[in-house]
Amino acid sequence: MTTRTTWMDSYRLRLILGYVLVVSVLAGAWAWSLYGPLTDAVIEQQQAHLQSVAQAGVLVVARTPGVPEQTVRELVARTDLRMTLVAADGTVLADSAEDPSAMGNHGDRPEIVAALEGTVGRDVRRSATQGIEQMYVAVPATYEGQRVALRVSESLEKIGELSAGARRTGLILLALSVLLALVLGARTATTTARPVERLADAACAMASGDLVSSVPAETGALEPLSAALSQLRTQMRSRIDDLEVEQRNLRAVLDGLSDAVFLLDGRQVRLVNRAATTMFRPPAAEMRGRDIAETGLPASLASAISDALATGAVTVREAGPDPLQRYFRLTVVPLAPAEDAARHLVVIADITDRMRLDSVRREFVANASHELKTPTSAILLLSEGAANAASDGDTDQALAFLGQIEAEAARLRQLVLDLLDLSRLERAxxxxxxxxxxxxxxxxxxxxxxxxxxxxxxxxxxxxxxxxxxxxxxxxxxxxxxxxxxxxxxxxxxxxxxxxxxxxxxxxxxxxxxxxxxxxxxxxxxxxxxxxxxxxxxxxxxxxxxxxxxxxxxxxxxxxxxxxxxxxxxxxxxxxxxxxxxxxxx
CATH class of the missing domain: 3.30.565.10 (Histidine kinase-like ATPase, C-terminal domain)
Known part of the structure; x- marks a missing residue:
């Protein structure tokens, strides 16, 4: 998996996880409300309902003379409610579900006590008569001019069924809401991530060296980033083009030199020009990355380079001859260090021809001097002999000496002319x-x-x-x-x-x-x-x-x-x- 794909998937995943986290928190709050506050709300609602039924029953009981049992049964008929009429002394006067005579005194029931005292009484407990959990609400009432308590009760099981139904409905709605939120979140994350991913693709392409592909033009909050990446791509391409031109120019200059050039990091070859390949045979690619002593240079030259590197100063010296009878001029120049490694520029010039020319020049000068010396010495000796012969009156001998002087002068003249011709022929x-x-x-x-x-x-x-x-x-x-x-x-x-x-x-x-x-x-x-x-x-x-x-x-x-x-x-x-x-x- 590439770095770009990993980053892109991670970014989209983080967005989706963010949405999931928010939805989960909201769903949790919703679910908690369904199991806690909802149940309490249902109970409060049912208590209010029971109180309303009881208060309505108070009006009916007060206006209906005769047997109260018929009245209380009619009031809660076709419902799950139970209504009880209790006298001030706790005697059960009527009950919609049980025989009042079989029921014990209710004077100690908390809701009855509160109702007889003139307030609304509420309680939740197990019924002593029916043996099930009940919720009771009692209100003060009047029957035949006497204070009584009218109580309405409902099974908690029924209330639980109401809560369960509401909870079920709430959970279904919650599931649908969570599903819808996740779908919308995924779509929103994808929509949000897509422009970022496009910009990430462009950035990764730039990082991998592709400076030709354009940067997508995004809108909204990502517009400044898109414009900045586009400008960065343009600047990078311009700078890289400048660097490539400079590198080509440098390579052309180095390859145009007749001297071998090495750039060393420590003792390792980083750069080598074409002349080094021509001079020492190994291809430039084989020399790069190697220790200077392992590049195939003549041993005398490699040793001279090692000695020059050890001095840490600009060094110019001559080395040779190598096995091919070549002579070299070695120049080693320390450069600014890179990455804590000493850098040196090593320039090697083949001076074999110069050495040979120097040798030929010295030999020529010696030979020319000798050749010029011979006739001039002869002329001096012959002129002295001619002078002596003339002073002795020996005319024939003097003339003979003059003839030889003429021959030596002609030879000297020819030698000078030849030297002049030789000098002229050496010009272009x-x-x-x-x-x-x-x-x-x-x-x-x-x-x-x-x-x-x-x-x-x-x-x-x-x-x-x-x-x-x-x-x-x-x-x-x-x-x-x-x-x-x-x-x-x-x-x-x-x-x-x-x-x-x-x-x-x-x-x-x-x-x-x-x-x-x-x-x-x-x-x-x-x-x-x-x-x-x-x-x-x-x-x-x-x-x-x-x-x-x-x-x-x-x-x-x-x-x-x-x-x-x-x-x-x-x-x-x-x-x-x-x-x-x-x-x-x-």
Missing amino acids: PDSSSVTDLRHAIDLSLAAHRRAAGAKGLELTADFSAVEGIDVYARSDSTDLAVALDNLLANAISYTETGSVNIALAANEATVTFSVNDTGIGIPAEDLPRVFERFYRVDRSRTRDSGGTGLGLALVRHVVERADGTVEITSSPGAGTTVTVTLPRAV
Whole structure:
């Protein structure tokens, strides 16, 4: 049974019981009156009746001479009454039911004594003559000039029958009245309870979350309550809507964060955002309600959170690495307590990429410093040697030193240019840039043809796959020039004999160019790292060739900047092929 049904039945039952109680009290009073006051009233009424009969008999007896027995019998004929005429000395002169001569002296009867004294006498007792309970009424009378007493009596049994009849009638009326009162009470209780029950239904619906159903408009005394419930429903719906919007906004904000966020009551997780699921795998539903140490967080991170919770202060620390070699920044902020439990906001940021970038930055700075230091130191030493040679008059040696200074200066210039290109490539690209790849290749070939010819290498281009087709790539022309120049420069530098060829192909979505040489090749173990900054397979040969170690790193940045891909294949002694694929501009 629901709470609403229990309350409703209880309310209606109380109303009905109230009516029953009132009816019962009234019925009890009525019943008591039928058994007590009614009997007394009947007796008083019968005594008055007997007195009236006796007083009427007094007039008849006084005016009727002769034998009184005939008179008294006629006076009470066809009635249940008994009439007795008693002389002043107590002798019974006449009796309607018995022989007067057989009756004893009545001078000691209380009613006779009172009547002879001139008042109305009354008494209730058992008749000595008939042996039954009688009610007696005697009045003073005159017979043949003498004071006498005229008594009229009636059996109490007859009076009891009268009382019983009246009582029976009263009880029947009482039963009908009680039944009618109960029926009317039940109908009245139902009618009274129905609007209250309707309002109770509306209140229970509101309590169960139904704020759409309308509140019945009642009239009369319940009209203010109906209006108040309707207003309360409207206000609750408005406030709940505001709370739901606020909750959705909060959830959207939390789920939009890249950092994992936990709200803790004590050590128990109350709220967790989507990033926590992404970062630590267990679904958010499984994390809620658990101890923070049981949510599947890495042990080092869970331990750091426990330590931070114990401090009770704002805590920011780094943790890691975990088994997946991830690093985290942990922030724990105490909040206002709820229900006597300490609350904390825990924010976990994955700083693995930042740590790696820091490591790469430190390595880059160290390598760049080293690469810049080498030519500058060489220039200083060579300039000192040239000065000494000039002072000794050795012109040839001085000129040789100057030639080496020029080469180191050119290498330093190229390193600076590469660093500038690298810095530019790390900025956001222009998405609207489009470049004619065939024209870019022709320009790059023209720029490197002299270097290839100096080494006796054949430098060719193969456009047969795109004959008669416009080939445009979604990439900046300067970026493509940097990539092509570095690929051709590397191919020429590491090829002693043979040729360097660049081939161009295209499909509906992409364009591809491949730079192939017949040079010394690259060992398989070095291929995964050749696109790293300052990585050299053979450092001594790279410096001899004038390379900076940034060529292929620049190529990778150009390709990634254009959302393309780059692949390299090589066999030591057989040559190397670098393939670049870029989005095609249609």
